[in-house]
Every structure is written in C-alpha cells, then in structure tokens.
Amino acid sequence: MSFVTVKGVFQTYGNRPIIERINVDVDEGEFISIVGASGCGKSTFLRLLLAQERPSRGEISIAGAPPAKEPGLDRGIVFQRYSVFPHMTVRENIVAGESFRRGWGRFWGAERRAALARADDTLARIGLDHVADQYPATLSGGMQQRLAIGQALVARPRVLLLDEPFGALDPGTRLAMHDFLTDLRGETGMTVFMVTHDLEEAFKLGDRVLVFDKPRWDPQDPNLNGATITYDFDARDGGIPFQTLKEETHVFHPA
Amino acid sequence: MRFINIIPTRPLAVFLAILPFALVFIAYSIGSEIRLTENPSDKLLPAPSTIWDTAVRLVSEGDRRTGRILFWHDTWASLKRLALGIGISASVGLLFGLLIGLLPLMRSFLAQFVAVLSMIPPLALLPILFIVFGLGELSKVVLIVIGTLPFLIRDLSQRVIEVPKELLVKAQTLGASSWVIAVRVALPQIMPRLIQAVRLSLGPAWLFLIAAEAIASDLGLGYRIFLVRRYLAMDVILTYVIWITIIAFLMDWALRRASAKFFPWAEEGL
Numbered sequence: 001m002s003f004v005t006v007k008g009v010f011q012t013y014g015n016r017p018i019i020e021r022i023n024v025d026v027d028e029g030e031f032i033s034i035v036g037a038s039g040c041g042k043s044t045f046l047r048l049l050l051a052q053e054r055p056s057r058g059e060i061s062i063a064g065a066p067p068a069k070e071p072g073l074d075r076g077i078v079f080q081r082y083s084v085f086p087h088m089t090v091r092e093n094i095v096a097g098e099s100f101r102r103g104w105g106r107f108w109g110a111e112r113r114a115a116l117a118r119a120d121d122t123l124a125r126i127g128l129d130h131v132a133d134q135y136p137a138t139l140s141g142g143m144q145q146r147l148a149i150g151q152a153l154v155a156r157p158r159v160l161l162l163d164e165p166f167g168a169l170d171p172g173t174r175l176a177m178h179d180f181l182t183d184l185r186g187e188t189g190m191t192v193f194m195v196t197h198d199l200e201e202a203f204k205l206g207d208r209v210l211v212f213d214k215p216r217w218d219p220q221d222p223n224l225n226g227a228t229i230t231y232d233f234d235a236r237d238g239g240i241p242f243q244t245l246k247e248e249t250h251v252f253h254p255a
Numbered sequence: 256m257r258f259i260n261i262i263p264t265r266p267l268a269v270f271l272a273i274l275p276f277a278l279v280f281i282a283y284s285i286g287s288e289i290r291l292t293e294n295p296s297d298k299l300l301p302a303p304s305t306i307w308d309t310a311v312r313l314v315s316e317g318d319r320r321t322g323r324i325l326f327w328h329d330t331w332a333s334l335k336r337l338a339l340g341i342g343i344s345a346s347v348g349l350l351f352g353l354l355i356g357l358l359p360l361m362r363s364f365l366a367q368f369v370a371v372l373s374m375i376p377p378l379a380l381l382p383i384l385f386i387v388f389g390l391g392e393l394s395k396v397v398l399i400v401i402g403t404l405p406f407l408i409r410d411l412s413q414r415v416i417e418v419p420k421e422l423l424v425k426a427q428t429l430g431a432s433s434w435v436i437a438v439r440v441a442l443p444q445i446m447p448r449l450i451q452a453v454r455l456s457l458g459p460a461w462l463f464l465i466a467a468e469a470i471a472s473d474l475g476l477g478y479r480i481f482l483v484r485r486y487l488a489m490d491v492i493l494t495y496v497i498w499i500t501i502i503a504f505l506m507d508w509a510l511r512r513a514s515a516k517f518f519p520w521a522e523e524g525l
Contacts, residue, residue: 071427073429081419082419086521104435105435105439135520136520152425
C-alpha cells in the first residue's frame with residue numbers, strides 16, 4: 001500500500017484541461033521532484049496535493065485517508081513567497097506552527113513558555129536563533145525560506161509540499177538551502193513533493209523526478225490538451241544504478 | 256543635474272516646509288492691512304493681532320451669563336461626538352470588513368448591498384435622522400457613522416481580500432480554524448490599514464459633524480461658527496477654524512505615530 005495515491009486525476013478550468021490522467025504512487029519518506037515547462041500543470045498538481053483545489057475527476061489520498069476537501073494539518077506547504085506571517089516575529093512564527101490548531105490560535109501560561117523554549121530549540125537547529133525577535137521582512141530571502149520550512153515542519157505534517165521554494169534565491173544561498181533541506185529530511189524522514197524549474201536541483205534532491213509535459217500538442221489550439229506525467233525517473237544515487245531497473249515500470253506509455 | 260535628483264538638505268527642507276504657511280500669513284496680513292487702512296471698523300479681514308486677542312479671550316474668559324468658557328465646552332462636545340462616531344464606524348467597519356473579506360458567503364450576501372449603500376449621500380439623510388433620532392446627540396453621531404461606515408467597510412474588506420492567499424493556505428495547513436485565521440492572520444494584517452482608513456475618514460467625519468452641528472445644536476465647534484456668523488465675527492470664526500485644523504492635524508499625526516509604534520512590521524507598506 002503506497003503512502004500517497006493519485007488515481008486518474010484530471011483538472012479542468014472551464015473548458016481548458018490543465019492536467020490529465022495523473023496516476024502516481026509514492027511511498028512514505030520518498031522525495032519527489034516535479035519538473036516541467038511553465039504552464040504544464042506542476043503548480044496545479046501541487047495545489048491538488050495540498051487540497052487547495054479539488055480535482056475535476058479522480059482522487060488523491062494520503063495514508064489511506066479519504067480525499068481531503070481543504071488544506072489541513074496533514075499537509076505542510078512552503079511557497080516561493082508569502083510563506084511566513086509578516087506580522088509575527090521569527091519566534092512567534094515558529095510557535096504558530098503548533099498553536100494555530102488551538103481554539104484561539106495561542107498558547108497561554110506554562111504551555112506558552114514551553115512552546116517558546118521549543119521554538120528557540122527549533123530556531124537554533126535551523127540557524128535562525130540570532131534573529132528570533134525580528135520580523136521576517138528584515139531577513140534575507142534564504143533565511144525567510146528556512147523559517148517557512150521550519151514553521152511547516154513544527155506542525156508535523158505527513159507530507160511536505162514545496163512550490164519552487166528556492167526559485168527566488170541566489171545560487172550560493174540555494175546550495176546552502178539544499179544542504180539544509182537534505183539534513184532536515186535525514187532527521188525527519190518526511191515525504192516531500194517539490195516543484196522546481198531547476199533540473200539539477202530536482203535530480204540532486206529527489207528520489208524520483210516526475211516530468212510534466214503535454215503528450216499531444218495541437219498547433220492550432222495549444223490549450224486543447226492538458227499535461228500529464230511523461231517521465232518518472234529514479235533519481236537515487238545520481239540517477240545511475242536504478243535507472244535501467246525501473247525504466248520499464250515508470251516510463252509513460254501513451255495509450 | 257536633473258530636478259528629480261535634487262534632494263533638499265535638512266535646513267532647506269524645514270525652510271521649504273514652513274514657507275507656504277508663512278506666505279499665507281503674510282498675504283493675509285497685507286490684505287487685512289489694506290482693508291483696515293481704508294476702513295478701521297472693517298470686519299471681514301481682522302488683523303492677526305485682533306484674532307490673537309480674540310483667541311486669548313475665547314480660551315480664558317467665561318460666558319457672561321453662565322461663566323462657562325464656551326470654547327472648551329464646544330471642543331469637548333464636538334470631540335465626544337466625533338470620537339463616538341468614528342469609534343463606532345471603525346469597530347463595525349472592522350467586523351464587517353473581516354466578514355466580507357474572509358467569507359465568500361458573506362461577500363455574496365453583503366458586498367453589493369454595501370456598495371449601493373455607500374452611494375447614498377449622507378447629508379441627504381440628515382433630515383430623516385433629525386426626524387427619527389431627534390435633535391440630540393444621537394442624530395449627529397449617527398450621521399458621522401452613516402457618512403464614514405460604508406467607505407470603511409469597503410476599504411477594509413478589500414484589504415482583507417488583498418491578504419496573500421498563500422498566508423491563508425499556510426494557516427490552514429497549520430490547522431487554523433476560520434476563527435483563528437480571522438483573529439491571528441487577517442485581523443493583525445489589516446489593523447494598520449484600519450488606522451490608515453480612519454485617517455482618511457477623519458475629513459468626512461469633521462464635515463458631517465459640522466454640518467449636523469450647524470443645523471441643530473446648542474453646543475459644539477460647528478454650532479459656534481454658524482452662530483457667530485450672524486454677527487460677522489470673523490475673528491471668532493477664524494479662531495475656531497484654526498483650532499479645528501490643529502485638532503484634526505494632531506489626530507492624524509497621533510494615528511500615524513500609533514500605527515508606526517504598534518505595527519512596526521508594516522512600516523514598509525505605509
């Protein structure tokens with residue numbers, strides 16, 4: 001039984017099909033990179049995984065649960081921008097990861113002090129303890145994204161979704177963020193879906209790389225057909241030893 | 256050097272800021288001087304010294320009949336009405352702004368209704384308010400509320416809609432309920448906007464206050480101005496106008512400072 005099951009998913013906006021016939025099974029703890037040209041439904045697929053939208057057909061289930069109707073605690077998300085709350089300090093942002101599920105969205109008294117101490121531990125681990133009292137706007141892009149990932153993780157989601165998380169960062173910061181993410185994954189064993197434009201990044205971080213593309217292309221009406229998963233690469237060990245083994249099972253066969 | 260690149264130094268900037276005030280004062284003094292040399296009992300442009308004497312008399316001497324210093328009673332009465340009206344408007348506006356901005360159900364239910372309501376000229380309703388609520392305090396406060404509330408609701412609901420979708424989704428993935436999203440994400444995000452909207456509403460609020468006081472009242476800054484108009488007491492009128500301007504400016508300044516103090520994270524946006 002796979003952990004994340006995507007069965008026969010179609011998504012249409014009005015008359016325009018965005019993605020078609022998506023079938024994927026993902027095991028717990030796998031890191032899935034999603035690549036593809038712009039407008040090929042990568043982000044749509046991520047929104048479906050997040051349950052921010054519901055598919056026109058098909059269903060997505062996580063850990064055998066019935067398909068979700070709205071985003072919830074089982075899915076964590078980091079967007080390219082606007083992933084942290086600008087009106088809270090860095091420490092409060094981390095605490096929010098635990099406290100937002102409460103009736104008032106806050107902790108009180110001893111519980112609050114304990115949460116603040118835990119937040120300081122988390123901040124030390126992600127290297128942001130020296131800016132704990134600042135507002136996110138004063139942080140660099142890389143630090144904001146580290147904060148966003150840390151905040152998403154303290155909520156302990158079953159699946160972590162990353163929508164081009166490092167797209168706005170400079171190359172050096174991006175490499176540092178790769179190490180950061182790899183370390184965190186080693187600690188948590190989290191199932192991750194990451195949309196990216198950077199192929200190198202996709203293969204470096206991912207266990208599998210899903211390629212979204214349009215298998216049929218109508219020159220008169222490019223929007224007639226939706227995109228689907230055209231390749232499913234095994235990217236472990238730099239993509240070399242397992243490639244031949246799994247080639248048959250993951251290559252897309254146009255029906 | 257291009258004009259867009261010429262930045263005044265600090266002393267020059269201060270000088271430039273004071274200059275228009277000084278120019279207006281000088282122009283008034285000259286005009287007043289010319290009229291007064293022609294006719295020493297001219298009432299239209301009293302000399303600045305006369306205005307100053309009147310102002311001192313107004314703020315320090317009591318009414319001959321009651322002994323009350325009317326200037327301060329007028330100020331207090333007007334400020335009470337203004338604060339009450341703006342306070343009610345801001346609270347109700349905040350509540351409905353959040354409801355309309357956050358809940359698609361409420362948006363469908365009320366957004367168009369508020370848009371239509373905001374087109375009603377509030378002063379046209381003033382006679383109705385006097386008939387329904389009488390000539391007391393209530394009708395004046397209600398006029399301020401009616402005059403400023405639709406704008407506040409529309410502005411604040413728009414601000415809530417402009418809160419990035421990503422933040423709302425993120426809050427949901429952290430397990431937040433609609434209530435928690437409202438009080439911990441949307442509310443703090445629009446508080447600086449509320450202060451800004453209130454600052455913009457202060458102008459209309461004064462307008463409606465003075466209009467209501469001018470028509471039916473027995474105390475208040477607007478009432479006094481319209482009362483002494485009968486005696487062509489320009490020195491009193493000008494004192495009151497300057498006083499109202501100072502109060503309005505101080506309110507605006509205080510709100511701006513409050514916004515900077517309580518919402519430092521929003522500084523860049525304001």
